[in-house]
Amino acid sequence: MDEGGEHTSLLVKNDASCHDEGSQCLLQIPEESQLKSNQSDWRAPAIILGLECLESMAFNGVATNLVVYIRSVLHGGIASSASTVSLWYGTSFFVPILGATLADTCWGNYKTVLISFIMYLLGMVLLTAGAFMPSIPALCYETPCSPSNGTQDLIYFAGLYLTAVGCGGVRSALLPLGAVWVQENVSWAIGYGIATGCIALALIGFLVGTPILHRHEPYGSPLKTVFQVIVASFRNMTLELPADSSLLYEVRSKNTQKSEPRLAHTDDFRFLDKAAIMSDLNLDQGSCRGPWRICTVTQVEELKILIRLLPIWATGIFFGAAISQMHTTFIQQGTVMNTKIGSLSIPPASLYSFEVICVTLWVFVVNKVVIPATRTCFANGAEITQLQRIGVGRFLMIFAMAIAAFLEMKRLVSVRAGEPLSIAWQLPQYIVISMAECFTAITQLEFFHGQAPDSMKSMLMAFALLMTALGNYLSSAIIAFIARVTTARHSTGWIPDDLNKGHLDYYYWCLAAISFVNFFVYIYFASKYKLKKVVIEV
Structure with missing residues (x-):
């Protein structure tokens, strides 16, 4: 059991490239709401x-x-x-x-x-x-x-x-x-x-x-992402996985003032990787805005x-x-x-x-x-x-x-x-x-x-x-x-x-x-x- 360490591994990359991602494909992350501080917080x-x-x-x-x-x-x-x-x-x-x-x-x-x-x-x-x-x-x-x-x-x-x-x-x-x-x-x-x-x-x-x-107001369930990966995997089951995992779809932040964590790709459960395949059909249909057709590597890794x-x-x-x-x-x-x-x-x-x-x-x-x-x-x-x-x-x-x-x-x-x-x-x-x-x-x-x-x-x-x-x-x-x-x-x-x-x-x-x-x-x-x-x- 020597692989079960106390801490999550971190990989840091200086990578400004993205795989033909237009501005419409960038993941928009809303700014966190500012918490109001006052003397009665305790x-x-x-x-x-x-x-x-x-x-x-x-x-x-x-x-x-x-x-x-x-x-x-x-x-x-x-x-x-x-x-x-x-x-x-x-x-x-x-x-x-x-x-x-x-x-x-x-x-x-x-x-x-x-x-x-x-x-x-x-x-x-x-x-x-x-x-x-x-x-x-x-x-x-x-x-x-x-x-x-x-x-x-x-x-x-x-x-x-x-x-x-x-x-x-x-x-x-x-x-x-x-x-x-x-x-x-x-x-x-x-x-x-x-x-x-x-x-x-x-x-x-x-x-x-x-x-x-x-x-806290209702904000939805994270299980939706899980089902999106499963559905996208089956939709893309006929597609071939690329030999280079870096060719799989992932959103990369272009905001140099703030780094966004994402999960590294792993080789097990390869079938799920099909959810992140960037095919010509997906790109033509603008599927980067359709999460039931294509998901990011991070979403796949979460599953x-x-x-x-x-x-x-x-x-x-x-x-x-x-x-x-x-x-x-x-x-x-x-x-x-x-x-x-x-x-x-x-x-x-x-x-x-x-x-x-x-x-x-x-x-x-x-x-x-x-x-x-x-x-x-x-x-x-x-x-x-x-x-x-x-x-x-x-x-x-x-x-x-x-x-x-x-x-x-x-x-x-x-x-x-x-x-x-x-x-x-x-x-x-x-x-x-x-x-x-x-x-x-x-x-x-x-x-x-x-x-x-x-x-x-x-x-x-x-x-x-x-x-x-x-x-x-x-x-x-x-x-x-x-x-x-x-x-x-x-x-x-x-x-x-x-x-x-x-x-x-x-x-x-x-x-x-x-x-x-x-x-x-x-x-x-x-x-x-x-x-x-x-x-x-x-």
């Missing part, structure tokens, strides 16, 4: 930060303990509860893709945020109302459980998915530790009420700050970058399926362990806060210790690359799932011996998974942002969220599939409602095997990856 980011804090507290107030609520109050099965939570998590990360599209093409950012906040608040109100409704029996941790109230289910899940639609923002690491404790020790309704209050305050703050928030990133992105989906266990089966595993540590009762969902703290510490260790240490190990003084760091995270995920499997084996033995295992034994798997998240999840965002063309950075950040969404969807599908297959012929299955009679360890071993295969698939594509090269004409 208030807008302060408001945004405050809103994000409140949104994160509300979201995590629901999310961290959701699998426990569905099991204990709504009386869902172990497997179905885990599958439902993964599906909801996936939806909450998928919605930002739709929100970004609406903001870019229809509504603009302000209107999109306002409508999302209103839906978010409505969803939280429904969640709180559903939690106030009595459940018969009130709590159910054993098996079998009586069916829950259908009206309560309808209200709760309607609110749940409204929150998923409304919370389409960036997830932060703030944790509502107080709300989690209130839910399990005082009242679920009061705990959800706290989260609802956070969203209400966020909506009020957003409306109050309206006069000083900068609004090539997306294709190269696709395998890296796809392996992240399987990584996401494994890491989603923190919100589902890890918590369920903790509920059947001894949650007493000394005189304290530890809510299983609160261990997620321990994982976030570990991620924060690992970020510091990696940046201050690991990366500087690699500079001394490599002969040329280079440091571990972003692709290599992502690979380390993929590798660590194998161990995280294996540790969870070994723990479950040990827990089942302790149950048969009549000595429930302490929940503190879960800490190692959280520590390792936090290492994997530090190396992979954070670095992936940096890598996608660095490799993305300037016109597609926002879109690739959205695709990073989509990767997380699909990972949760995949986790939901795997759980549902394993539960269905292993319960055939009247068997209790691997993930029964009573985990003491199941084999959750087999499920974790499956995830470890999937992570193992995923790691080697990643290694193959990462070793073939070519960094983008930017050419700046001076």
Whole structure:
């Protein structure tokens, strides 16, 4: 993976020539609008930060303990509860893709945020109302459980998915530790009420700050360029590619006061180069103004970058399926362990806060210790690359799932011996998974942002969220599939409602095997990856 360096390559050329380009073919780049500076500029980011804090507290107030609520109050099965939570998590990360599209093409950012906040608040109100409704029996941790109230289910899940639609923002690491404790020790309704209050305050703050928030109007989607290259490639499929790639169509700025970056031509995916062929027919028809017939080399290379990133992105989906266990089966595993540590009762969902703290510490260790240490190990003084760091995270995920499997084996033995295992034994798997998240999840965002063309950075950040969404969807599908297959012929299955009679360890071993295969698939594509090269004409 030595090609995956930290920086994009730069090629600088002093080239005043262009290939018979008339003035009508020059790409007109509008001047960037000047930002107005004033003494109150600091208030807008302060408001945004405050809103994000409140949104994160509300979201995590629901999310961290959701699998426990569905099991204990709504009386869902172990497997179905885990599958439902993964599906909801996936939806909450998928919605930002739709929100970004609406903001870019229809509504603009302000209107999109306002409508999302209103839906978010409505969803939280429904969640709180559903939690106030009595459940018969009130709590159910054993098996079998009586069916829950259908009206309560309808209200709760309607609110749940409204929150998923409304919370389409960036997830932060703030944790509502107080709300989690209130839910399990005082009242679920009061705990959800706290989260609802956070969203209400966020909506009020957003409306109050309206006069000083900068609004971006819709400007269209960069996907249009992608489709233009594909269409132009097929339209020109009968044309012969020139032996000299410099003969392909590219716009070169004649403004000597300002250099315009463009992407260097690469030799892979040659079929797409046909979109940039300058034929006599194209020039006669003035197709330099018809982007569905001829595209620039830079536009073609932008599509090539997306294709190269696709395998890296796809392996992240399987990584996401494994890491989603923190919100589902890890918590369920903790509920059947001894949650007493000394005189304290530890809510299983609160261990997620321990994982976030570990991620924060690992970020510091990696940046201050690991990366500087690699500079001394490599002969040329280079440091571990972003692709290599992502690979380390993929590798660590194998161990995280294996540790969870070994723990479950040990827990089942302790149950048969009549000595429930302490929940503190879960800490190692959280520590390792936090290492994997530090190396992979954070670095992936940096890598996608660095490799993305300037016109597609926002879109690739959205695709990073989509990767997380699909990972949760995949986790939901795997759980549902394993539960269905292993319960055939009247068997209790691997993930029964009573985990003491199941084999959750087999499920974790499956995830470890999937992570193992995923790691080697990643290694193959990462070793073939070519960094983008930017050419700046001076």
